[in-house]
Amino acid sequence: EARNLISTYGEGVWTGFGDILPPYAVQTGEVTYLIGGENPPDGFHKDDPEAGLYVKEGSLLRGPVATSLSIGGEFTVVISARDRLEEYANSFAHVENFNLSRAEYVQALVHEGFHAYQLSTLGGVEGIPSFGFTGDPSAVQEDLRGSENWDARISRAGRALSRASSTEGLPAKRKVLREYFRVIDEGSGIGLEAQAFEAQTQWVEGTARYAGTMTVLEANRDGRRGPVDYEPAEEVLSGLLDQLSSELSGPTPVRDKLAAMGAVKGLALDGLFPGWKQALFREKVGLDDLLRSAVEVPEPLEDFPVTGVWLAGEFLTVGLADNRSRWSQGLQHVSSLGFLDGMVFLFPEPVRSGFWMKDTEIALQIGFFSKVGRLVESVVMEPCRSDDCPVHVPEEPFRFVLELPTDSYFQLEEMSRSLLEISGDLT
Numbered sequence: 001e002a003r004n005l006i007s008t009y010g011e012g013v014w015t016g017f018g019d020i021l022p023p024y025a026v027q028t029g030e031v032t033y034l035i036g037g038e039n040p041p042d043g044f045h046k047d048d049p050e051a052g053l054y055v056k057e058g059s060l061l062r063g064p065v066a067t068s069l070s071i072g073g074e075f076t077v078v079i080s081a082r083d084r085l086e087e088y089a090n091s092f093a094h095v096e097n098f099n100l101s102r103a104e105y106v107q108a109l110v111h112e113g114f115h116a117y118q119l120s121t122l123g124g125v126e127g128i129p130s131f132g133f134t135g136d137p138s139a140v141q142e143d144l145r146g147s148e149n150w151d152a153r154i155s156r157a158g159r160a161l162s163r164a165s166s167t168e169g170l171p172a173k174r175k176v177l178r179e180y181f182r183v184i185d186e187g188s189g190i191g192l193e194a195q196a197f198e199a200q201t202q203w204v205e206g207t208a209r210y211a212g213t214m215t216v217l218e219a220n221r222d223g224r225r226g227p228v229d230y231e232p233a234e235e236v237l238s239g240l241l242d243q244l245s246s247e248l249s250g251p252t253p254v255r256d257k258l259a260a261m262g263a264v265k266g267l268a269l270d271g272l273f274p275g276w277k278q279a280l281f282r283e284k285v286g287l288d289d290l291l292r293s294a295v296e297v298p299e300p301l302e303d304f305p306v307t308g309v310w311l312a313g314e315f316l317t318v319g320l321a322d323n324r325s326r327w328s329q330g331l332q333h334v335s336s337l338g339f340l341d342g343m344v345f346l347f348p349e350p351v352r353s354g355f356w357m358k359d360t361e362i363a364l365q366i367g368f369f370s371k372v373g374r375l376v377e378s379v380v381m382e383p384c385r386s387d388d389c390p391v392h393v394p395e396e397p398f399r400f401v402l403e404l405p406t407d408s409y410f411q412l413e414e415m416s417r418s419l420l421e422i423s424g425d426l427t
Contacts, residue, residue, distance in 0.1 A: 001227055002109035003036060009218040013211055014114070014277055015424070022068070022116035023076045024109065027059040029084060039072040064088035066108060068115040070124070075116040079109065089251055098250075102228045103216070111212035118204070121281060128204060129284040133196035140197045141254040150190055151248060154257060157183045158244030161264045165241060170272065171302040177268065177295045184288070199286045201255055206262010206287060207280070213240055213263055240264065265291055272305055274320065275424025279308040282423075283315050293317045293339045300333040301340075308423035309344055309402065312415055316341035318402070331403055332359040342404040344422065350397035357384040362405050367412040368398035373420040378412040 003021050010018030023037035034044055034054040044054040060071070064080040064087075071078075080088070082105045089098035100108075122128060144150045160180035167173045213236060220233045230236070243260040250256055265287045269276040272294035280290060294306050297319065307320045318341055321327050331343050342364075350371050357364070360383045367378045376396045384390070400420055404410055 002106050002113060004226070005106070005110055005215050005219055006113050009215050009222070010117075010211075012218060013214045014117075014207075016121060017114060017117050017211060020117045020120050022113050022120075023071070023074055024113075025060055025071065025076055025078045026081055027061070027065070027078065027084070028081045029059060030057070032056050032058065032060055034076075037072060037074060037076065039074065041072040066112055068112055068119055070119075075119045077109065077112040077116055079112055103230045106228050107212045107216050110215045111208045114208040114211040115204075118208070129200065129286075131196045131199040131203070131286060133193065133200045135193050135197070137197065137201075137255075140194055141252070144190070144194060144197075144254045145248060147190070150194075153183060153186075153190075154261075155245055158257070158261060161261060161268070162241045162244045164268055165237075165264055169303075170305065173268065173272065174295045174297070174302060177291065181288075181292060181295065198258055199288065201258040202262030202265065202287050203280070205255060205259035207266060207277075209240075209259040209263035210266035213237075262287055269294060273307060274305055275307045275422065277424060279315070279423045282310075283308075296339050298334045298336060298338055298340070300329070300331075304343075306340065307344065310421040310423070311402070311410065312418040314410070316404075316410070319343040321345040330360075331362070331364065333361065335361045337362075337405065341408065341410075342402060345401035345403075346422065347399050350399045352394065352397045354391035354393040355381070355401065356389045356391045357381045358387075358389045359385065364403045365406050365408070365412045366392070367402045367404075367415070367420075368394045368396075369400040369402065369420045370396070371399040373400065373422075375412065375416050375418070375420070378415075380406055 002024070007018055007021060012018075021036060024035045026033045026035070032055070033047070034040055034056075036052055037044075037054060040054045043056040045056070047053045047055040060078055061067070064085050066079045066085070068075055068077050070076070082100050082102070086098055086100050118128070119125065157180055160176060160183060164173050164176040164180065167176050216230055217233050217236055220230050220236065224230070231239075240260055240263060243257065244264060248254065248257060269287075269290060273279075273290055276290050279285070280287070297304065297306065301319050304319045304321065304326055306317055309316050309318055317339060319331075321330060321343055327345055330345070355366055363380065363382050365378060365380050368376050370376050376398055377394045379392050381390075381392060400422065402412070402420060404412065
């Protein structure tokens with residue numbers, strides 16, 4: 001069922017996720033079942049050839065696990081059977097009456113399947129950014145779990161993220177998320193090692209939690225009927241949000257809390273930063289870095305999302321003008337771009353219309369790009385406050401327009417052989 005969910009909904013959740021179906025090695029303690037492996041490792045024999053099911057005596061890894069690693073040349077999910085995970089939580093992790101439903105187990109399988117996709121895409125563990133973390137994850141988690149200051153800080157931050165998830169409109173959502181950053185910045189005294197651990201855990205586990213949650217939500221919205229009864233969408237989301245403010249619990253409470261925070265940041269970025277997923281993997285920046293750049297925009301651009309573009313191998317964060325109202329406003333009344341490098345205009349098809357500088361406050365270099373991202377023309381234009389501002393109409397049709405300050409380290413007239421690439425599936 002997990003593999004079917006990934007195949008059916010994975011591409012809509014995260015580009016490329018649906019194309020890589022990992023094998024699953026499910027450990028019962030007595031035997032291990034391998035589903036979907038093209039090259040089963042030694043010791044496995046076919047149990048059901050038509051279903052692609054292999055079996056071997058014993059377990060691949062000791063103890064209750066949920067992880068992804070390379071087996072037989074393929075990144076494979078290795079996970080204990082559902083009852084084994086329940087038994088471990090109840091007997092050894094001191095979690096009373098722990099119950100893992102079939103739907104929750106499938107979501108966990110999809111979560112781990114995303115880790116296999118991460119490793120395949122990034123070239124293995126070496127491709128995962130460290131953010132400066134070099135310590136022992138277990139030791140850091142133990143220290144943070146015993147810290148009342150950390151628990152209070154992370155709960156306040158979680159409540160702010162939870163409020164942001166239910167806030168409508170980009171300006172209002174940004175306002176709530178600024179409160180999140182105030183909490184995080186005020187509590188930065190936890191130490192650089194712990195901060196690096198937070199960043200890496202949210203990058204790795206948060207994105208997987210996001211992918212698992214979104215895949216189940218898509219199945220729910222699609223009215224999927226199968227071997228598992230999924231919870232209603234609102235209960236799936238509320239379960240995620242409740243974890244942000246609840247007390248630490250479970251076998252890995254610190255990691256689980258950070259994973260939930262990372263997943264909710266992903267939900268916020270869906271609206272604030274279209275294309276964030278490609279930028280995250282390609283640039284390997286932290287979730288907080290992407291979120292901060294999406295939140296801290298100039299006041300006139302509060303109702304604009306942001307996105308990323310690549311030009312001459314360099315990454316720029318820009319405001320996104322993607323509808324008639326935003327095309328009309330552009331960079332009017334903006335005196336300082338702050339975290340932004342400029343603005344990109346995205347049109348549904350090639351056009352040939354004029355650009356002017358009425359009510360702008362900074363001089364701009366404006367590049368007009370074809371539907372394949374080739375620079376067809378660039379021009380420098382000065383601010384204009386009159387009602388008779390000059391209008392520039394390019395000689396060729398264009399689909400994208402990139403506006404950068406004239407003092408940017410990018411000079412568009414030097415980029416004639418470079419292609420503009422927009423982050424994500426915006427085009």
